[in-house]
Structures are given as C-alpha cells and as structure tokens.
Amino acid sequence: MDSTHGTCVDDNGSRCFLYTLVIRSNITGKGCPVGWMLTNSETHYPIVSWLQWVRDTVMFSPTQVMIDNSDTEIKALRIVFGENTAILICHWHILRAWKKHVIKKVNPVSRAIRPDTVRAKRGEALDILISMMSAQTEDDFDSGYHDLSEFCVRNSSWDCASLLSYFDSEYLSKKQEWSSAWRQNHSSLNTNAYVESWHRTLKETYLANIRSQRVDGLVYILHEIIALDFMSHDTDVRANLRRRVMNKAEKERQQRALDLSDFDADMMLVAHNVGSITVSSFTNGDLEYIVNFDEQHNSLQSCTCPDYSRNAPIICKHMFLVHRVERISLPYSSQLSAPNVNTALPQMPMNEVQRPDPEGLYMEAVERYVI
Secondary structure, rough: OOOEOOOOOOOOOEEEEEEEEEOOOOOOOOOOEEEEEEOOOOOHHHHHHHHHHHHHOOOOOOOOEEEEEOOOHHHHHHHHHHHEEEEEHHHHHHHHHHHHHEEEHHHOOOOOOOHHHHHHHHHHHHHHHHHOOOOHHHHHHHHHHHHHHHHHHHHHOEEEEHHHHHHHHHEEEEEHOOOHHHHHOOOOOOOOOOHHHHHHHHHHHHHHOOOOOEEHHHHHHHHHHHHHHHHHHHHHHHHOOOOOOOOOHHHHHHHHHOOHHHHHHHHHEEEEOOOOEEOOOOOOOOEEEEEEEEEOOEEEEEOHHHHHHHHHHOOOOHHHHHHHHHEEEEOOOOOOOOOOOOOOOOOOOOOOOOOHHHHHHHHHHHHOOOO
C-alpha cells in the first residue's frame, strides 16, 4: 500500500493523494492494483475509513502489508486490522533515510579530517545499521544495537551522538516492522516495488502529460481503462497468450531444482502416492516433504515445506523439482514449463494493449461526467 501525488486536483486546485492497494497476482505473477482511494487529506482518518470499507465489503483481511516508512499508514492499519496483520516497512525507503541522516549526523569535530576518512566513518555507521536490518535473530539485532551504541561512544572525536538518538526515536520502537529478525515467518519480499512500479506506470503510460486533471477524469481512467487492462492481462495469461512472470525468489528456487543432475533429481522423489509425491529436503536428507497435486488437471497445488508455508504463493524448489521430473504443471499458469537445463527460457511474444491518447481520455471523461 502506498500513496502518490501529482495525479489530479480537487475543485479548489489543491493536489490530491491517490492511495493504491497492490497485490501480486497468482495468475500473472505481476503487481495488480485492487483498490484505490483519492483524498486531499494527509491524516490517517480517510485511510481508516477506506480500509474499513474494503475490509467489510469484500472481507479483506491481509496477513501482511508492505508500506513505506509512514507512521500515518501504520496507525491506520493498526486501527483497522489490529495485530493480526503484520506491517512490513520497505527496506529501500529505510536505507534511503539512513544514508541521508548518516551524512548529517556523523561529522568530524575537527575540519582537518580527510574526506576519505569521513566517508569511511560514515560507511562504518551505515554498515552497523544495515546489520540490524538483515539480522536473522533477535540476538543478532541486539548485538547490532550494542555495536551502534559503542560506535557513538567510542568516536568521541566525532559528532555522532545524535545518530543514536535519531535511531532510538524513529526506528527502535518499530523494529518488528523492518528488521529481518522479525520477518522469518513472512514473505521474502522486502520492498514495496510492486506499488512503486504501478504508480510509475500510471504516470508515465496512462496519464503522460495530463497531471492536473479533475478527480472525475482520473476516476474514469482508473475504472474504464486501467481496470480493463489488468483484467485483459489476466485473461491473456490464462489463455496462454502471455507468460506468467516469476519474481526473483521463484527464479532462485527454480534454479536450485535445475542445478541437480538428472540422476539426483530422480533420487530426490522418494515416493509417489495418489495426489501427492514425497520429496527429500534439499538441505537435510533426513527430512521429507509432501508436494500435493490435482490429478484431474495435472497441476501442482502445495508443499508441506516451511518455505512454501511461509512464502506462499511463491513456488518452492520442491514443486519446481516435481515439475521438472514429472512434468506436472506448476500452479496458477500452465505457461510456466521446465526448461532444459542447458537452454535459456524461450521468450514469448507479448501482446501489448493499445494505449489510447491520454488527452483524448480526459476529454471523454469530461464529456461523460459533466452535465
């Protein structure tokens, strides 16, 4: 979930904010907007009203929501969904803020310090912060926080005490939302790249140079043009006219399955049952997992491994392995087929939707909505 400005103005010419809920479609594998809200307020109240309406109308109850570092959005999400929904803060936005504040808050007391020494000292501070972000356990996080405290005390010849105060006030209280130590049971996605990409597509493709249209013009474009485009893309993938897109995590898991020799791949499938195949663990030969599939449609459905339980609908390496050996279709799309180990994936032709002229869309919206 995220907001963007510069899409339309209200009756007084003031800018409005467009909030968007984006999910990763199981069918297309791409980010897909599923809800919008327009508001000229920067408080949490309209966000709460919107999310409550979505929750009550379509029974929307997400297990996790990725946002940028917005206290307003965190407050709204907590009011509507409580503690049942995990709030994840985008790592990219946090790193951008850290880099900016490290430059401001780590400075030598003496002006005689060489520039390369200054850069090295700031890099040391940033590395400590990143170690807390990538910590795999709570103990690792605590160790990183101790290193940050020691860094600020140890470097008395540097003006860096405010760095610790900044971290304590802005990030320590919400460490569960951004540190990997508290993300072990959630999806491996660490940025809100899907919604950022959507907003960029909206402005560069659909709106082009018409950024100051009225609210009704934007609503028309969203409902009559963009929603239909995404539904068309979904239909194309289902009809095998387009390829389902795998994200980075799925590509890595697929490659693990492809790296095995034919003999090793066959040996890892230890038992075949009705509607399921037992597969050995890639990392521990004493562990086995069950990959379930639909015999009628010859399609994989799920896996009992921790990776799939935590990151579904991301396809796990055990499912990719069964797909490779048994030629059972991967879930969500029959277009994903196992490539030969020594050949690259073929490139499918993409049938791009013809984009109408943005100015023409605007005039059509005006004619439709203005009495």
